[in-house]
Amino acid sequence: MHSTQHQHLSAASTDEPKPIVWSIAASDSGGGAGIQADTLTIHDLGGHPCNVVTAITAQNSIHISQLTTSDAAVLTAQLNCLAADMPPKGIKIGVLTSAQQVRLLSHWLQTNLDALAAKLGQSIPVIWDPVMLASNGHMLTESTAAPSTSDYLALAKQVSLITPNYSEFCRLTETNHSENMHDDWQQQLQKFVQKTGTNVLLTGGDQASQQAVDWLYTEQIEHTSAKHLQQLIGFSSHRIATQHNHGTGCTYSSGIASAMALGYPLLDAICIAKAYVNQGLTAGYAVGQGPGVLSRNGWPQRLSDFPTIILPAQQSLLLNEKLRFTKVQTPLQVYPVTQSVGVLEQVLAAGALTVQLRIKGSIEPVELEQNIKQAIDLGRQYQAQVFINDHWQLAIKHHAFGVHLGQEDMLEADLKQIADAGLALGLSSHGYFEILLAAQRNPSYLAIGHVFPTPTKSMPSQPQGLSKLSRYGQLLQGKLPLVAIGGINAENMATIKQSKIDDIAVVRAIEEAVNPGLSWQNLQHHWQQNQ
Numbered sequence: 001m002h003s004t005q006h007q008h009l010s011a012a013s014t015d016e017p018k019p020i021v022w023s024i025a026a027s028d029s030g031g032g033a034g035i036q037a038d039t040l041t042i043h044d045l046g047g048h049p050c051n052v053v054t055a056i057t058a059q060n061s062i063h064i065s066q067l068t069t070s071d072a073a074v075l076t077a078q079l080n081c082l083a084a085d086m087p088p089k090g091i092k093i094g095v096l097t098s099a100q101q102v103r104l105l106s107h108w109l110q111t112n113l114d115a116l117a118a119k120l121g122q123s124i125p126v127i128w129d130p131v132m133l134a135s136n137g138h139m140l141t142e143s144t145a146a147p148s149t150s151d152y153l154a155l156a157k158q159v160s161l162i163t164p165n166y167s168e169f170c171r172l173t174e175t176n177h178s179e180n181m182h183d184d185w186q187q188q189l190q191k192f193v194q195k196t197g198t199n200v201l202l203t204g205g206d207q208a209s210q211q212a213v214d215w216l217y218t219e220q221i222e223h224t225s226a227k228h229l230q231q232l233i234g235f236s237s238h239r240i241a242t243q244h245n246h247g248t249g250c251t252y253s254s255g256i257a258s259a260m261a262l263g264y265p266l267l268d269a270i271c272i273a274k275a276y277v278n279q280g281l282t283a284g285y286a287v288g289q290g291p292g293v294l295s296r297n298g299w300p301q302r303l304s305d306f307p308t309i310i311l312p313a314q315q316s317l318l319l320n321e322k323l324r325f326t327k328v329q330t331p332l333q334v335y336p337v338t339q340s341v342g343v344l345e346q347v348l349a350a351g352a353l354t355v356q357l358r359i360k361g362s363i364e365p366v367e368l369e370q371n372i373k374q375a376i377d378l379g380r381q382y383q384a385q386v387f388i389n390d391h392w393q394l395a396i397k398h399h400a401f402g403v404h405l406g407q408e409d410m411l412e413a414d415l416k417q418i419a420d421a422g423l424a425l426g427l428s429s430h431g432y433f434e435i436l437l438a439a440q441r442n443p444s445y446l447a448i449g450h451v452f453p454t455p456t457k458s459m460p461s462q463p464q465g466l467s468k469l470s471r472y473g474q475l476l477q478g479k480l481p482l483v484a485i486g487g488i489n490a491e492n493m494a495t496i497k498q499s500k501i502d503d504i505a506v507v508r509a510i511e512e513a514v515n516p517g518l519s520w521q522n523l524q525h526h527w528q529q530n531q
């Protein structure tokens with residue numbers, strides 16, 4: 001790659017305006033948690049931090065010696081002043097010390113959030129970390145003016161996500177807290193989410209298990225497959241043994257707010273923030289005599305820092321067995337995807353070694369099977385890798401080289417049967433969450449899309465763009481073949497090369513060409529030239 005192209009890519013990501021993220025939280029004079037942890041997180045992940053200080057603590061690494069609450073006028077002045085000039089693309093709420101503060105903020109959000117969102121032309125994610133107790137055991141709510149459960153409920157209804165640990169969740173739901181959560185925590189979680197209409201991420205930080213699992217119960221999430229709504233989803237990582245964990249919860253919630261402010265949907269933002277926390281804990285360090293703080297090392301890029309995704313409703317994905325799919329034998333390079341057996345034959349004759357038959361719409365079963373069989377026979381004739389989209393049973397029946405499945409199909413199909421039949425498997429993904437979920441199935445290649453806007457398919461996700469694509473490329477480079485798809489053509493294909501993605505898949509660039517074979521050769525030539 002030319003050095004000018006490298007410069008172009010880094011300039012493209014740094015030139016983007018930094019999204020403003022508000023942290024509404026308490027100051028930690030020790031610099032490990034609260035406003036200070038949020039500010040470091042927001043900055044480290046590429047946002048501009050703004051602060052609304054709810055309280056000032058005199059605090060070191062061992063204890064809090066004083067807590068001074070901001071009064072209503074001070075709180076309101078900060079909120080209004082920022083709203084007038086620095087509207088947020090994400091908000092994180094931390095310590096609120098009193099019933100008055102909780103009520104004030106509920107009311108302020110109810111009155112102002114929609115107008116701010118309208119001004120920005122997008123919804124504003126609000127992440128509430130209902131911290132009530134500091135990690136050193138100090139109460140952060142005033143005992144004489146503690147918020148009631150109905151105060152908390154009113155605020156819960158104004159936010160997009162709440163991130164309590166188990167004991168905070170018990171306080172929010174008025175359940176008794178024992179050492180470990182009660183057996184019925186799943187029902188409690190579901191009930192609370194249904195009552196408030198708000199997503200809840202029950203964090204496992206205060207549990208003792210070897211795996212640190214955070215359980216999300218979803219309600220409404222923008223730009224996300226309907227399959228993941230009203231569902232329980234686990235985000236699991238090995239618990240990192242360190243005492244330098246002061247500020248973990250603040251970092252997690254402000255990390256989610258920052259990633260959402262950068263345009264990642266909620267499920268992706270949780271993956272990013274958890275990886276950021278794990279990265280910080282791994283290199284945590286002491287700053288006083290007590291527990292130390294998380295290290296700050298920028299955007300997480302190590303796959304091992306990212307969580308394993310658990311979907312309890314999808315029994316097929318709970319298989320412990322690692323499935324082995326046939327590997328792709330040659331790089332996919334420019335990978336044509338077409339609904340026409342005629343086009344498929346033309347690109348094979350022109351030299352394409354990997355192609356996909358993607359038949360959509362209503363078609364007689366007999367004709368469908370005939371088309372699939374013809375495509376597979378052509379693959380044999382040209383010694384090419386023919387993938388069949390969606391129809392995995394027919395692909396197995398007629399011994400295709402491989403099957404391509406979308407995220408939804410992946411949850412329904414019998415992947416073990418595909419692996420046992422010796423077929424290759426390509427999986428689609430649209431962002432970090434789906435990438436991690438698909439990568440856990442060990443596919444032969446992973447498609448990432450849609451990179452640019454495309455009329456070929458309507459999807460809940462938004463176009464990924466080149467900055468996000470580069471991040472996915474950095475995360476997975478060398479781990480499995482990566483294919484970019486969506487809106488790619490001769491004019492923009494060179495920009496994809498900068499993102500460390502190995503291959504590209506195209507529909508219209510081939511199907512709409514007067515001569516599909518020649519078009520494939522031209523695209524392939526340009527792609528190889530940019531090596």
Ligand SMILES: Cc1ncc(COP(=O)(O)OP(=O)(O)O)c(N)n1
Nearest residue numbers: 358389404405406407428447485505
């Ligand atoms: C190479 C490649 N990538 C992505 C897709 C999309 O597959 P899927 O998500 O199953 O959507 P449909 O193609 O079925 O609409 C693909 N076909 N090929």
Ligand SMILES: Cc1ncsc1CCOP(=O)(O)O
Nearest residue numbers: 449450454456486487507508
């Ligand atoms: C099937 C599919 N999946 C993600 S984008 C896409 C369509 C890509 O089509 P085109 O190359 O015409 O933009």
Ligand SMILES: [Mg+2]
Nearest residue numbers: 389390405406
């Ligand atoms: Mg499909």
